Amino acid sequence: MRSTSFLQTAFAACALAAGAFAQSGSITTTFVANNQGSIGGANYFDVNVTNPAGLTITNFDVHCSTSTPAGTNFTVEVYTTPMTYMGKEANIGLWTLVGSGNAVSNATTIPTPVDTSDFVLPQGQVGMAIRFISAGLRYTNGTGSNQNYSNADIALALGSATNVAFSGTPFTPRVWNGTIYYNIGGGGCTGNPAVYCTSKVNSAGCTPSIGATGTPSASAGSGFVLTTINELDNRFGLYFYSKTGANNALFQGGFLCGTPPLVRTPVQNSGGTPPCGGAYTMDFNAYVAGGADPALVSGQQVWVQTWSRDPASPSTTNLSDAITVTLGP
Numbered sequence: 001m002r003s004t005s006f007l008q009t010a011f012a013a014c015a016l017a018a019g020a021f022a023q024s025g026s027i028t029t030t031f032v033a034n035n036q037g038s039i040g041g042a043n044y045f046d047v048n049v050t051n052p053a054g055l056t057i058t059n060f061d062v063h064c065s066t067s068t069p070a071g072t073n074f075t076v077e078v079y080t081t082p083m084t085y086m087g088k089e090a091n092i093g094l095w096t097l098v099g100s101g102n103a104v105s106n107a108t109t110i111p112t113p114v115d116t117s118d119f120v121l122p123q124g125q126v127g128m129a130i131r132f133i134s135a136g137l138r139y140t141n142g143t144g145s146n147q148n149y150s151n152a153d154i155a156l157a158l159g160s161a162t163n164v165a166f167s168g169t170p171f172t173p174r175v176w177n178g179t180i181y182y183n184i185g186g187g188g189c190t191g192n193p194a195v196y197c198t199s200k201v202n203s204a205g206c207t208p209s210i211g212a213t214g215t216p217s218a219s220a221g222s223g224f225v226l227t228t229i230n231e232l233d234n235r236f237g238l239y240f241y242s243k244t245g246a247n248n249a250l251f252q253g254g255f256l257c258g259t260p261p262l263v264r265t266p267v268q269n270s271g272g273t274p275p276c277g278g279a280y281t282m283d284f285n286a287y288v289a290g291g292a293d294p295a296l297v298s299g300q301q302v303w304v305q306t307w308s309r310d311p312a313s314p315s316t317t318n319l320s321d322a323i324t325v326t327l328g329p
Helices: 004-018 284-289
Strands: 024-028 035-039 042-049 055-062 073-082 096-104 112-114 119-121 124-133 136-141 148-150 154-162 174-176 178-184 194-196 209-214 224-231 236-242 246-251 254-258 262-264 278-283 301-309 317-326
Touching: 024 148, 024 154, 042 136, 042 174, 055 073, 055 096, 055 124, 073 119, 096 112, 124 136, 154 178, 209 301, 209 317, 224 236, 224 284, 224 301, 224 317, 236 254, 236 278, 246 317, 254 301, 254 317, 278 284, 278 301
Parallel strands: 119 194
Antiparallel strands: 024 178, 035 136, 042 124, 042 154, 055 112, 055 119, 055 178, 073 096, 073 124, 136 174, 148 154, 154 174, 194 317, 209 224, 224 278, 236 262, 236 301, 246 254, 301 317
16 A cells, blocks of 8 residues: 555655645545455445545555456546436446556455546545456445545545446445545646546537646746547637636536636637537647736646537537646746
8 A cells, every 4th residue: 555655755746846736645445345346347436525625636545356366457447427426327428537547456455556647626526436447346345334434635425336337236335445545736746737527518419528738837838738629510619717726516507617716718619520520729838928817827726627609508508627737837
């Protein structure tokens, strides 16, 4: 198991480089298992982030089943869904893949570390699914008294399991065995943006997806490009951002992923071909260099989301997921 001191050292280096994190922490359920699932299964549970700054989830310790020999290479995928996992275990369309990573299994009873891609959880509750690919999960039968874990930053309510991820009737209650490691605050080190929140499915049935390439910088003048794909073709839209924090508030039939006040960038057209060949793109470094927002200096963290027109939607608008990043020098 990775120690807190190891994480604090790594995250302190990250904070010195980007000013991104206040501190680090972790929460552990149990590794005393009495049950397990099939290879390719999943555990489901609720995560309530109580720290107003939100959390950046960085890595996990997990528990591999007796059917997974030590030394097995496997993949862990992490999904989230708004509010709660309950009633959603058999519908992957209600979930968003937020992080993944490869691992090598330890023997049963020994926690297996997995370094997943970072993702942000704002204050509030979401459902979480931990899916194993090419390995099986070991977990504990729930008794009521062993299903809730919490600290000053986060609370877990566990949970259920399926032998095939997002399929079949769930076994419940089942307690996921593991540790979640996190940093307080949203966003990763400079050059390591983190995607979070949930896109609104547009009127054509497509789900916008935000991403970025390059290195965010307060002085480079170019080279950090935001791109949002799976948008309706030939619709006006724009990027907007918060400088105060992540959010997960219901808004216009989707989710507002940044905390007000919000800053709008110039309107653009998605172009593309029907129905969802549209895209938005923006060099955020060039925007910073243009001086429209003097607060965008080295060390400033931003939470960015895409808004667009969707005339056939009841709200006539659409919202993407979001990305957060800290500007470097």
